[in-house]
Structures are given as structure tokens and as C-alpha cells.
Amino acid sequence: MYEILAKEDLAPVTKLFDVHAPAVAEKARAGQFVIIRLHQEGERIPLTIADYDRERGTVTLVVQEVGKTTMEMGAMQAGEHLASLTGPLGIPSEIENWGTVLCVGGGVGIAPIYPIARDLKEAGNTVISIIGARNKDLLFWEEKMRAISDELIVCTDDGSYGRKALVTIPMKELLESEHPIEHIWAIGPAIMMKFCALTTQPFGVHTIVSLNSIMVDGTGMCGACRVEVGGQTRFVCVDGPEFDGHQVDWDQLLARQRIYPEQEQHAVEKWQHECQCGSNGDNDV
Numbered sequence: 235m236y237e238i239l240a241k242e243d244l245a246p247v248t249k250l251f252d253v254h255a256p257a258v259a260e261k262a263r264a265g266q267f268v269i270i271r272l273h274q275e276g277e278r279i280p281l282t283i284a285d286y287d288r289e290r291g292t293v294t295l296v297v298q299e300v301g302k303t304t305m306e307m308g309a310m311q312a313g314e315h316l317a318s319l320t321g322p323l324g325i326p327s328e329i330e331n332w333g334t335v336l337c338v339g340g341g342v343g344i345a346p347i348y349p350i351a352r353d354l355k356e357a358g359n360t361v362i363s364i365i366g367a368r369n370k371d372l373l374f375w376e377e378k379m380r381a382i383s384d385e386l387i388v389c390t391d392d393g394s395y396g397r398k399a400l401v402t403i404p405m406k407e408l409l410e411s412e413h414p415i416e417h418i419w420a421i422g423p424a425i426m427m428k429f430c431a432l433t434t435q436p437f438g439v440h441t442i443v444s445l446n447s448i449m450v451d452g453t454g455m456c457g458a459c460r461v462e463v464g465g466q467t468r469f470v471c472v473d474g475p476e477f478d479g480h481q482v483d484w485d486q487l488l489a490r491q492r493i494y495p496e497q498e499q500h501a502v503e504k505w506q507h508e509c510q511c512g513s514n515g516d517n518d519v
Contacts (some may be wrong), residue, residue, distance in 0.1 A: 235252045235316070236254060236270075238487055241312045242283075243424075248374065251310075253295060253316060255291065258293050259291050260320045261322050264284050264350045265475070266321065266323060266324045267281060267323055267324050267449075268295070269319075269323065270319050272307055272310070273317045276317060277303055278418075281295045281296075282348070293319070296346075305502065321483070323471065324476075325474065325476065327350045327476060330398060331419075333356050334415050335358040335362070335419070336363075336405065336417075337361060338405060338419065338421070339364070339365045339366075339379075340367065341422050345374075346421050346444060351419075355384075355451075361382065361383045361385075362383065362384070363387070365386070366400065367390055369390050379501075389403070400429075401420075405433050418441040419441075420443055421444045424447065424484070427444075427484075428479075430443070431443065431479030439481040440478065443478075443479040444475045445461060445475050446475040461483070463482055
């Protein structure tokens with residue numbers, strides 16, 4: 235059992251959890267993920283490691299409530315326990331002194347981009363960061379990102395905070411400037427990562443994306459995270475989760491994310507109904 239030591243609401247549907255997992259914290263590196271189960275009957279879900287503290291023995295997970303299990307986890311509180319937390323898994327980010335690097339985080343992708351940007355800064359890179367969300371309420375960790383970035387650009391789609399722009403707009407402007415960018419990481423919704431890769435491709439700058447969100451089992455056994463990269467089939471959980479964004483078959487990946495919306499909605503409705511029934515039962519006692 236893994237105790238939740240602290241919980242924080244970062245945004246209306248985005249929650250932070252500090253979980254006591256000393257063995258995982260000891261080995262964790264930027265870009266890796268864990269697989270968790272909330273309880274013995276729960277499904278396994280992958281979550282990218284947003285931070286870790288080796289001295290405290292904690293792993294920080296940032297969860298966006300988009301389905302049944304993430305909604306159920308969002309209702310958990312400090313002092314409760316996760317049934318299992320397996321990791322760290324996946325190939326870590328390739329951290330070295332590249333020169334000037336660009337780190338782009340969109341929405342909940344701000345969380346996993348943070349440790350990558352931090353480690354790149356510690357490796358001696360000049361780090362330019364872009365964070366963005368649909369609106370001000372969905373932004374988080376601005377000050378944390380500013381602290382480890384030489385330059386930080388904040389965007390919102392609706393202009394409610396920072397610059398009114400998609401993250402690809404300042405990306406292109408930076409690539410067109412005289413200052414060369416050697417390496418780029420972009421993490422966020424699949425559609426955002428696709429257009430980040432399309433934006434950087436004409437400039438020939440190596441662009442890394444994280445495909446964590448399509449994983450299920452996390453060990454290479456189920457095959458659910460198959461993805462075409464450079465014309466070859468790869469498994470996100472064992473070959474990734476990071477890949478060359480210019481080589482990913484984005485249309486196939488996006489189509490696969492739309493396969494099970496009805497089943498996902500049914501799972502949410504069933505869980506909500508069970509919660510309501512349980513709550514009503516408690517009130518009757």
C-alpha cells in the first residue's frame with residue numbers, strides 16, 4: 235500500500251498527489267512513468283512522474299480527471315492509500331548538454347515537462363520553456379517552470395492569461411529567430427504534440443514527444459500501446475514513452491484514441507451511479 239501524503243488542487247479537474255514510494259523515488263528519472271491501481275479491483279493506469287524527492291521518498295503524480303479511474307483518484311484524500319504503484323518504467327529522457335533547448339508543456343503536460351526542463355537546466359543547457367492551456371484556470375506551475383527556465387512564455391487559447399496563442403505560434407517564432415535551438419521536448423494532448431512536430435519539421439530540429447496516454451498495461455504484454463514510428467511498430471511502454479515526433483504516425487494514433495468513447499462514458503456513468511447510491515445509503519443510516 236502506498237500512502238498519499240499530500241493532495242493539491244492545481245486546476246478544476248487537475249489534482250496533485252505526493253505518494254510515499256521510497257523505492258520508486260530512489261530510481262526515478264525524468265521522462266519515466268509509473269503504473270498505479272487505486273484498489274484491488276481497480277484498473278491499471280499509467281501516470282508520468284511529475285517530480286520526485288529521494289530524501290522524503292516521495293513521487294509526485296499529477297492527474298487530470300478524464301475517465302472513471304482518474305475521477306475516482308481525484309476524489310481520494312491525503313492519508314488514503316493506493317493499492318499498487320509500479321515503477322519507474324520506460325526509458326528516461328536523454329539529458330545532456332545540448333546547448334539551447336525548448337521545453338513545451340500543454341495542459342496537464344506541464345507536469346511531465348517540468349522534471350525534464352529542470353534536469354536539462356542542471357546539465358548546463360539554456361532552457362526556453364513554453365506552457366499553455368485553454369484558459370487561465372487550467373494553467374499551473376508557472377513559478378516552478380520560471381525558476382528553472384532562462385525564458386518562460388505563457389499562452390492561453392482564449393487570451394485570459396499571458397499571450398493569446400497556441401503554443402505552436404511562439405515555437406515557430408523562436409525557430410525563426412537568430413538564436414539556434416538544438417533540441418525540443420513537447421508534451422501535452424496528442425493533437426498538440428502533432429502540430430508541434432509539424433511546426434518544427436521544416437526547421438529540422440529534433441523534437442521529442444511523450445506518448446504515455448495511450449498505454450494500458452505498461453509492461454509490453456497487452457499490445458494496446460502499439461504505435462507506428464518511422465514505419466515500424468513500437469510499443470510505447472517498453473520502447474518509449476518518448477519518441478521522435480517527426481516519425482510518429484499521428485493520424486493512426488489519434489484515430490485509435492477515438493475507438494472506445496462509448497465504453498469510457500459508460501464506465502464513468504456506472505461509477506457515478508454507484509457513488510450516488512452509496513452516498514444515499516449512508517444518508518439513510
